[in-house]
Amino acid sequence: MKPSPSADLETLRRHQLSAGWWSLLVFLLLGIALEALHGLKVGAYLTPSNSTRRLLWTLAHAHGTLLALVQIAFASSLPALPRLNGDSAKLASRLLQTSAGLIPAGFFLGGIWTHGGDPGIGIVLVPVGALMLAVAITLIARAGGPAK
Amino acid sequence: MQSEWFWVGLVGAVALASVWRAPRRALWSGVLVASLVVSAGGARAWLKRRDADRPHAAWAAAKLPETGRPGFATSDRCASCHPGPHASWHRSFHRTMTQVASPATSPAAFDDVHLELDGRAFDLRRRGDALSVELDVPRTSRDGTRRVRxxxxxxxxxGSHHMQAFWLEDPSGNRQVSFPFTWLLSERRWVPRNDVFLMPPDAPRLSQVWNDNCIRCHAVGGLPDAGSSGHGVRTQVAELGIACEACHGPGETHVAANASPLRRYLQHARPGGDPTIVNPARLDHRRSSETCGACHGVTWLPDTEAWHRTGFSFVPGGEMERDRFLVRYPGIKHDTRFPAPLREGADELLATFWRDGDVRVSGREFNGLVESPCYQxxxxxxxxxxxxxxxxxxxQLSRKGTGDEACLQCHPKLARDLPAHTHHAAGSSGSRCYNCHMPHTTFGLLKAIRSHRVTSPSARSDLVSGRPNACNLCHLDRPLGWTAARLHDWFRQPLPSAAELGAHATTGAGPLYALSGDAAQRALVAWHLGWAPAQAASAPGWQPPLLAELLEDPYSxxxxxxxxxxxxxxxxxxxTYDYLAQAAVRKSRRDEALRRWQTSPPSVPPDPAAVLLDARGGLDRARSDALRRRRDDRPVMLVE
Structure with missing residues (x-):
């Protein structure tokens, strides 16, 4: 028997919630790791010549954490978004999850190999992720209006 | 500025409008009123601060060298792409070589300080960030010239490392004239400028114009005469201090080219560096060194007028002698690029050079380098x-440059058995490459500084040039004859005859140079008498009377x-001793030093006669006085 649309949405919501909380845990741990680098005065992170790395990893932590919260918020608000039907909800969810991985990953990889003030080539993941995030949020925003 | 206010206002209005529609209107109204009050307060404070800065900005625009020149990017713009190199430069003393005078850039005392020099009074003051001095200036009228306050x-x-020299505004445009006192950072005191350089006591007071001298090297892209302003001198620089473009060349083209991220990433992937900028590390050793040598060399400008109007045409990576010539002694005597009077009067350069052509004054290391076989x-x-x-x-020594590796990178065979080469214990100061091949025979900043001419110790060279050899700068208690014998045994160097050695046959190099040498030799030996490796290598106990004697030297x-x-x-x-105290006070300190030495337990070195002591460790005053009477009083002037 084919599951009902509401059951699909409930599964999606659970997956999204789970992904959001796990993601939050990962970026919480990254934050702790960055704090440790500060605490231990690690030169590869703190010296002026590594300021690009410090900026990018800080951005990775901040974006990862924020996007984890956005995922949780999305999952929590799904019942209040009646215009987000099955397919568009799945698309929004996948785009949101992918961008929540791509954006911090791009910042993080860009900070591993730096070229002076330029990030490493991993930074190209960030605009790709940002584009996906923009589409996802557009889908969600459009679904927030009154039910037709 | 207006567009900034427009956008801030627009965004603020939109935000307020959205808030106004919200519930709990009364609460939000309160927030709105509070925000407006805070904003108004902030704006008032900002305007007040801006008004306070206006007089300073007007003064700076009129009186400081104009900054920013076409073709130059300035260091601020380098920082975004090169944060590491920018940060390391920012820590350097190159950056702070020229700064705008303020309490933030100088720890010198300015609060109600009264100084006197040659009967003239100087009253220093600080008002906020403004530092000033009240002084006598000549004023000409129909009745003649008189001095007014x-x-x-x-x-x-x-400077910011050892001492700070100051420059004063001048009525003529943005001309900067020297203040006749220098602040010694370690001693925290003002001293006359003549008393920080090795200068004869009767030398005229140093008076310099920044725009004609210091601008050459203490700023980037200096242009002394940028055209008449109607208010006197109009000088421009790309940037004050020795910044990125002093070594890398003008960077505007580089910055413009690299605004494109695509080009930047292609550059990152491409070996060989960016052709739009100069990296001295990628140049051949001559061109690379000339980048430094343009400032760290004794040079002569063939066309000073042209330089005043257009600045230097040399840029890093180019040929240094394009617009200035390196002065080398005695080579200048036969160098037809120099005018005849300079060539014929070349021996006057012996105030700056040793007779073997090594430069005596610090800050001119390139002259030493080019005479070195390692460079040639x-x-x-x-x-x-x-x-x-x-x-x-x-x-600014590199990691390998701090030790023997600096030399061993090119002379690896010596590393296998260094003591066999040095004849000194491994790890001892006598086994350090620098100590034998780059001894401290240049002078500046009130101390001896390593020669940058890589040489080997030679007794004969010492006799001919007057440049103390490395062995005797540690073994100050030993005569040059003793050194010559060892260099003969170890390296088959020819032995000078007794006639050639003269007093050097029996008198230690330390006492001989300290009492009979010229001012530069006396200064170098005085410094080495306090140098820890020399104290360890020379027998103890004989140095104080010599140094006491030098407390009364004519050179401050x-x-x-x-x-x-x-x-x-x-x-x-x-x-306690003040080198600028009255002669009678200095004499009393000298007597006190001698008294202390005489009352301390005698210490008899292995060869007491060489250090002017008798067999019981007392001072052989007859020989000491005889050497002092032979003092070389030819004037020496080493102004770095």
């Missing part, structure tokens, strides 16, 4: 030992060094 503002400050026959450059971006600010800087070295001797650490 006038307040002048300090404009620029040079090898690939040695400044960057063989120095690093501008991976070093400590003091001396020799006295300063002697005082410092005397305090480095055991039992003299607490001896």
């Amino acid at each position: 006038e307040e002048r503002r300090f404009s620029l400050v040079t 026959k090898g690939q040695m450059s400044c960057l063989s030992c120095h690093s501008m971006h991976d070093s400590e600010p003091d001396d 800087v020799v006295r300063h060094i002697a005082g410092e070295s005397l305090r480095a001797q055991p039992g003299f650490e607490d001896l």
Whole structure:
């Protein structure tokens, strides 16, 4: 028997919630790791010549954490978004999850190999992720209006 | 500024409009009113601060060298792409070579300080960030010239490491004239400018114009005469201090080219560096060293007028002698690029050079480098030992440049058995490459500094040039004859005859140079008498009477060094001495030093006669006086 649309949405919501909380845990741990680098005065992170790395990893932590919260918020608000039907909800969810991985990953990889003030080539993941995030949020925003 | 206010206002209005529609209107109204009050307060404070800055901005625009020149990008713009190199440069003393004078750039005392020099009074003041001095200035009227008191503002400050020289605004445009006192950072005191350089006591007071001299090297892209402003001198620089473009060349093209991320990433992937900018580390050793040598060399400008109008045409990576010639002694005598009067009067350069052509004054290291076989026959450059971006600010030696590896990178065979080459114990100061091949025979900044001419110790060279050899700068108690015998045994160097050696046959190099040498030799030996490796290598106990004698030297800087070295001797650490005190006071301190030495337990070195002591350790005053009467009083002037 084919599951009902509401059951699909409930599964999606659970997956999204789970992904959001796990993601939050990962970026919480990254934050702790960055704090440790500060605490231990690690030169590869703190010296002026590594300021690009410090900026990018800080951005990775901040974006990862924020996007984890956005995922949780999305999952929590799904019942209040009646215009987000099955397919568009799945698309929004996948785009949101992918961008929540791509954006911090791009910042993080860009900070591993730096070229002076330029990030490493991993930074190209960030605009790709940002584009996906923009589409996802557009889908969600459009679904927030009154039910037709 | 207006567009900034427009956008801030627009965004603020939109935000307020959205808030106004929200519930709990009363609460939000309160927030709105509070925000407006806070914003108004902030705006008022900002306007007040802006008004306070206006007089300073107007003064700076009129009186400081104009900054920013076409083709140059300035260091601020380098930072975004090169944060590491920018940060290392920012820590350096190159950056702070010229700064706008303010309490933030100088720790010198300005609060109600009264100074006097040659009967003239100087009253220093600080008002906020403005530092000024009230001084006598000549004023010409129909009745003749008379001196009047006038307040002048300090404009620029040079240096931040050992001492700070100050420059005063001048009525003529943005001309900067020297203030006749220098602040010694370690001693926290003002001293006359003549008393920080090795200068004869009767030399006229130094008076310099920043726009004609210091601008050459203490700023980037200096242009002394940028055209008439109607208010006198109009000088421009790309940037004050020795910044990125001093070594890398004008960077505007580089910055414009690299605004494109695509180009930048292609550059990152491409080996060989970016052709739009100069990297001295990628140049051949001659061109690379010339980048430093343009400032760290004794040079002569063939066309000073042209330089005033257009600035230097040399840029890093180019040929240094394009618009200035390196002065080499005695080579200048036959160098037809120099005018005949300079060539014929070349021996006057012996105030700056030793007779063997090594430069005597610090800050001119390129002159030493070009005379070195390692440069002439090898690939040695400044960057063989120095690093501008991976070093400590003091001396800026690279990691390998701090030790023997600097030499062993090109002479690896010696590393296998260093003591066999040095004839000194491994790890001892006598086994350090620098100590034998780059001894401290240049002078500046009130101390001896390593020669940058890589040489080997030679007794004969010492006799001919007067440049003390490395062996005797540690073994100060030993005669040159003793050194010659060892160099003969170890390296088959020819032995000078007894006639050639003269007093050097039996008298220790330390006493001989300290009492009979010229001012530079006395200064160098005085410094070495307090140098820890020399104290360890020479027998103890004979140095204090020599240094006491130098406390009364006619050259103030020799006295300063002697005082410092005397305090480095055991039992003299607490001896107070002011090298600028009245002669009678200085004599009393000398007598006190001699008294302390005479009452301390005698210490008889292995060869007491060589250090002017008798068999019981007492001073052989007859020989000491005889040597002092032979003192070389030819004037020496080493102004770095």
